[in-house]
Each structure stands twice: as C-alpha cells, then as structure tokens.
Amino acid sequence: MSRDIDVLVLGGAGVDTIVHVPELPLPYADSYLIDSGVRTRAGQTGDFVALGLTALGLRTHHLDFLGDDPEGDLVRALHEDRGIALTAVPQPAGTKRAVNLVGPDGRRLSLYDTSRAHPDDRFPLDTLRTLAATSRHAHVSVTHPCAHALPALRETGVTLSTDLHNWDGENPYHEPFAHTADVVLLSTTALADPERTMRHLVERGRAEVVVATAGAEGAYLLADGELTHVPPATPPAPVVDSNGAGDAFAAAFLYGRLAGEPPHRCAEYGAVAGAYACTVPSTEADAIGTADLLARASRRSQSSQRSANRPLL
Known part of the structure; x- marks a missing residue:
C-alpha cells in the first residue's frame, strides 16, 4: 500500500490566548495592566507538532475535532497558510482553547478549557483507518478522544x-498512550524518579525509545536499555517563551527517526529544535527548517567531538 503521508498527527488542535504576566506564580491582585496585550492565536500541541514536521519537509496530515467558530477558523487558517493537510471532524461543543500565562523568563502556566468535548466523542473509524493505512507513522496527542483511537x-x-507532557507517572489517563506507543516522550517536571518511570514504560508497554525532556538541563534518552543524557542546545537568540518547545523536540525527533537516524542523533535534533522554539514569541507560530536544523546539529556534534578530544589538564 502506498504511504502518501509521512506522519499522521492525531488530536491537539486548538487555540491559545497568551497573557504576559510580571511573574509566575502570579500574586493575587484585583487587576493587572497587560501592556503587551492579550492575544489569541492558533496552535496547541498537535498543531505545533504538525507545524514542526511540515517545516522539516515531512508530508503531514492532522486529524482532530474542530468547532464551527472563530477559534476553529484560526486553526484552519494556520493549516492552510502552512500547507498542512487537515481533516476536521465537526465538534458542536466548540474548538479546544486554553489560556497561557507567560512569565518574563519564558516559563508558562497553561489553563485548559475541558468543556470543548463530549465523553462519547469518537473519530470516524473509516476516516481514521484510511489515513493511518497510508501513513508511515502516527503521532497521538493525549487529548480526548485519542485514547479510543x-x-x-x-x-x-x-x-x-x-x-x-507533564505526566506524574501514575495518572491512569495516560497509561493507554504510554503503553501503546513505540516512541514515548514526556517531561521530567512532575516525575520524582525519571529513570524509574522511563524504565517502567519500557517494561510495561511496547516502547522502543523513551525520551524525558528536562528544560534547560537537556533531556534523558532510554534506548536499548541504556540511559544517556542529552545536553541542552544553545538557543540561537534570547529565550522568550518555552511554549511549544516540547512539540518542536518531538517533531525533530520523529524527523530523525523516519530518516533512519539512531536514537541519540534523533534526540540531538530534538534538543536543537526545542531550543529554537524557545526563541519564538508566544504570540507567533514558527518552527525550525531542515537546513537550519542539520547545520546547527552538525556544529553541535563537532563541538562535542572537539571537547571529547581535548586533553585533560
């Protein structure tokens, strides 16, 4: 069967309203003046993964529920503008949305509106199977109703x-995703013992590779039973927002994997893409391109090699 799609991205379509705040956590006050404005733009986790994959030249198709509302129009426009194929299943409850509070250091706090879904929502099976059967790979967001797919x-x-994302290693909602995927990514943010959680994922599921991103500390890669540390990449410009860094990491990691690169090289790509994403203002949607990714990864590799060959004093 012809594989006309490189990556099918399932779920995670929506809009974010961005509010820059003077600090996080935000102290209680009756009101704050937001000089930078309060802005709404398309782009949640699935959108950003699809954007990152497309920027890296992969044929990408995004499937999710969208409402017939202004927020849904923003999501459709983003996909049309960036050349990302989109299949939108009608959602009477409306398009998913969130509010992101962004601090001066680029950290964020996200408030997700969970009312934009129904418990019995399901992707049309014929559509799902047709798209999956013509895809080389599928990336599944942990949004409803992806677990049922x-x-x-x-x-x-x-x-x-x-x-x-920020799974604590115990919430049962995440387990179907964690135990079904061949590649599992997550953040160390809520993990008491990242290595233990990563090894449990391999033992209990079918994951071949597990990656735990750790922000400014880099990431941890578990592959072939060996846990290695992936140092952070140097951002090419000042860090302004961490929103979308994990999605950029995922997209670049999958780019490497589909290109046949070994896991550590894929993680290096992810680190470079994640660092780039941190330099993109939260009100924009952008992703690193193939030439830039490969050039930065090559320079990073050469620098690491020079450091390894430097004589010890």
Missing part, C-alpha cells in the same frame, strides 16, 4: 509515538 491505529500496523 489507539486500537484501530494498531490494527493498521502504523508505528506510534506520543507525548505524555
């Missing part, structure tokens, strides 16, 4: 990845 995706034989 996992069995059908597995039946098609497509390889799967997921990003558990």
